Amino acid sequence: MGLGLDNRVAIVTGAGSGIGCATAVRLAEYGAKVCAVDIDAAAAAKTGKLLSSQGKECKAIAADISTGEDTERMVQEALESFHQIDILINNAGVAGRSAPLWEQTDEDWAQIIGVNLTGVFYCCRAVLPHMRERGQGRIVNVASIAGKEGNPLAVPYSTTKAAVIGLTKAVAKEVTDRNIRINAVAPAVIQTKILEQVSQEHLDYMVSRIPMGRVGQPEEVAAVIHFLVSDDSSFVTGQCYDVSGGRATY
Numbered sequence: 001m002g003l004g005l006d007n008r009v010a011i012v013t014g015a016g017s018g019i020g021c022a023t024a025v026r027l028a029e030y031g032a033k034v035c036a037v038d039i040d041a042a043a044a045a046k047t048g049k050l051l052s053s054q055g056k057e058c059k060a061i062a063a064d065i066s067t068g069e070d071t072e073r074m075v076q077e078a079l080e081s082f083h084q085i086d087i088l089i090n091n092a093g094v095a096g097r098s099a100p101l102w103e104q105t106d107e108d109w110a111q112i113i114g115v116n117l118t119g120v121f122y123c124c125r126a127v128l129p130h131m132r133e134r135g136q137g138r139i140v141n142v143a144s145i146a147g148k149e150g151n152p153l154a155v156p157y158s159t160t161k162a163a164v165i166g167l168t169k170a171v172a173k174e175v176t177d178r179n180i181r182i183n184a185v186a187p188a189v190i191q192t193k194i195l196e197q198v199s200q201e202h203l204d205y206m207v208s209r210i211p212m213g214r215v216g217q218p219e220e221v222a223a224v225i226h227f228l229v230s231d232d233s234s235f236v237t238g239q240c241y242d243v244s245g246g247r248a249t250y
């Protein structure tokens with residue numbers, strides 16, 4: 001039992017910003033060696049430097065998780081640096097632009113599905129053979145409350161996040177025999193730069209639905225992710241934990 005992560009190696013995707021950066025900092029604080037992955041090489045390097053300046057072991061990896069080749073390379077680079085992978089945080093994601101379904105283009109749909117859903121599939125597929133072989137692993141997928149309730153002006157986004165919850169529940173059952181636990185978190189509105197992608201109308205709607213009446217901070221999500229990859233959540237798998245100020249109805 002415990003929250004300590006000494007001698008564990010974690011991959012955090014989308015670690016260059018927001019929830020991913022806060023999660024990288026949090027896991028490192030509790031002893032993990034972190035691979036900070038981002039499509040934005042400079043942002044990944046910035047998080048790497050931040051952790052190094054705190055005396056933590058970290059490797060920055062530039063990778064686009066929406067491509068199978070990059071996710072395979074990400075795993076290889078992590079293994080070359082740290083020889084094992086204990087934790088995967090599938091956090092990288094995009095919101096897409098705010099628009100009703102009939103105004104969403106083929107490109108809008110393909111981009112959001114590619115990053116938010118196919119990216120999670122690729123990363124799990126790349127990491128799980130290694131975790132299965134070692135008989136050890138923890139994965140947290142960052143879904144969204146939009147996947148449970150459905151947000152207007154965000155049909156592609158809501159669709160991917162609902163699918164990530166389904167993926168989490170299904171794959172978790174495939175690996176219980178190998179001591180691998182896989183869970184999801186569903187944040188409501190969190191103060192990060194992803195909010196720059198959505199309109200004021202869309203943002204106002206989402207905030208108005210939060211009973212606690214405020215947006216969340218990335219560190220509040222990172223704390224729940226940390227619990228889910230720690231030994232303290234040893235009997236928890238296939239679940240979706242909300243970090244939503246009370247928004248969800250189930």
Ligand SMILES: NC(=O)c1ccc[n+]([C@@H]2O[C@H](COP(=O)([O-])OP(=O)(O)OC[C@H]3O[C@@H](n4cnc5c(N)ncnc54)[C@H](O)[C@@H]3O)[C@@H](O)[C@H]2O)c1
Binds near residue numbers: 014016038115190195
């Ligand atoms: N902020 C919110 O309100 C909120 C709410 C619910 C869920 N989420 C989810 O949390 C996750 C993190 O979002 P955030 O709010 O921290 O946003 P953010 O924009 O601050 O960070 C997302 C990071 O992902 C990276 N990224 C984007 N596409 C990528 C790709 N193809 N490959 C690798 N990296 C990529 C970006 O460069 C960025 O650094 C996302 O999955 C998002 O959907 C956010």
